[in-house]
Amino acid sequence: MTVEQITKVIYDAIDDKIGQDISIIKIGDMSSLCxxxxxxxxGSQRQVKAITDNVEDELTKLGIEPRGKxxxxxxxxxxxxxGDVMVHVFDEESREYYKLEKxxxxxxxxxxxTLV
Incomplete structure (x- = not known):
């Protein structure tokens, strides 16, 4: 699978669990991080876990395991x-506090x- 296809699977897994305000940021040209x-x-800490569990489950089905959590x-x-994609799922307060997009x-x- 390409990085873009993996990113699309991640997006869909988040969307399936009603993740809100999903952003995909291409940082590869600016950083070697990913x-x-x-x-x-x-919407809640419980949903944070449900979303990330779903992302893991969907990628595990494809034989892809996280390098770290x-x-x-x-x-x-x-x-x-x-590796090439990092997934950040926040509760509302933490997302506002850390402002990764900024x-x-x-x-x-x-x-x-545009990913697939």
């Missing part, structure tokens, strides 16, 4: 590291329909 950030908001204890921000303001936003 190619894409996928950022989403959940952070935040499962607190559940107000969970990060899933898939930190990467110069990176292009990607429309999900």
């Amino acid at each position: 190619d894409y950030f996928v950022i989403a908001t959940a 952070e935040g499962h204890g607190a559940q107000n921000w969970i990060l899933l590291d898939y 930190l990467w303001a110069d990176a292009p936003r990607i429309d999900v329909d």
Whole structure:
């Protein structure tokens, strides 16, 4: 699978669990960290976990496992590291506080329909 196809699967898995304000940011031209950030908001800490569990389940079906996971204890921000794609799922308060989109303001936003 291409990075873009994986990113689309991630987007769809978040959308399936009613993730809000899903953003795809292409940071690969600005950083060696990864190619894409996928950022989403959940309505509660419980939903943060449900969304990230669904992302993991959908990618596991494809034989793709995260390289790392952070935040499962607190559940107000969970990060899933898939190498070329990093998934950030926040509760509303944490997303507003950390403002990742503002930190990467110069990176292009990607429309999900252009990924496949």
